[in-house]
Amino acid sequence: MQQYTARGVHGQTVEVLAQRILTGQLPEGAILDLNALQSEFDVSLTVLREALRVLAAKGLVDARPKRGTFVRPRSAWSLLDGDVLRWQFARSPGPGLFDDLHELRSIVEPGAASLAASRATEADLAALDAALADMAAAGADPLAAVAADLAFHRALLAATHNELIQRMEVVIETGLAERDRMVHGTDGPRDPVPSHKAVVDGIRRHNPAQAARAMRKLLDQAIEDVARLERNHLEDRQD
Structure with missing residues (x-):
């Protein structure tokens, strides 16, 4: 749509x-x-x-x-529609929406990384490497960091060469963009390059299990980042 x-x-x-x-x-x-x-x-x-x-x-x-x-x-309601998702995130979503997003990503992205390890072309690897380079160059610029992260996950889904999985881009990107804006808008976000590079290493080595394992670890870090933000917000309200 x-x-x-x-x-x-x-x-x-x-x-x-x-x-x-x-x-x-x-x-x-x-x-x-x-x-x-x-x-x-x-x-x-x-x-x-x-x-x-x-x-x-x-x-x-x-x-x-x-x-x-x-x-x-x-x-x-067309809850997977990009606009409906964007409107939901725009109204200060509670943890439930981010939990749903994390569960969806945990189902889709490790499998996508596994498929990419079997199917990625040199062009796919070049797109992933370019996203990593942009991620490293973004530094403390939150807008550049968000753009680089979205480019990485878009390239990952494309590397599966599965059109239905690629269509999940709308859902994942919409929620991921909002999560990234929150995380990168705070002081001291963790360096995202090592966890993302670990996924690319598994894909480059054509090792599905390694790529999927690295993606699961990346997602665990993502949920920790959201939990940290929620703790910080709770502490700020108590001060």
């Missing part, structure tokens, strides 16, 4: 309505008062309906004759 990019009044309308649905301000089954929303947002009915079409495509709302436009049950 194509990712939605917010633009102007239309984009703001989509974002605000999405946040209200995801936070429960507009609960499941709620009927949307289009006239009230049109007045509140000061937009034309055409703009409002177009915004609702975007949300409908992502499973958040639907419209029925005699019932009107309503919020669909969470079970119908």
Whole structure:
């Protein structure tokens, strides 16, 4: 599904309505008062309906004759959609969302590393090496560090040469970007190069078990980083 990019009044309308649905301000089954929303947002009915079409495509709302436009049950939401994920992370996600992301990555990425060790081409290895080089060069620049980490995991999934695994990029990257921004935005983040290089070493040696083991260790470090942030936030609130 194509990712939605917010633009102007239309984009703001989509974002605000999405946040209200995801936070429960507009609960499941709620009927949307289009006239009230049109007045509140000061937009034309055409703009409002177009915004609702975007949300409908992502499973958040639907419209029925005699019932009107309503919020669909969470079970119908396209939770793997890049925008829905981004909207959830944008509303200060609790640890549960990061836990779900970690579990997903723990299932997908060690297997991806194992496949990459069997299938990676010289071009794949070059892409992984380039991401490592960018990671090392990023230093204390959080934006560069995030970009390099995303490039690494994108290259890893590509090296599996499995189109379905590569499609997991949207889910992993969206959550990973938010986690990285939190981690790299704090003082003293650990050097990410050694743990990522260990994965590449296993792939370069065509050793699936080594690559998968290194990826599991990398993921263990990632969950430790999030746990450290949560401890720091708790201590700050207690001060």
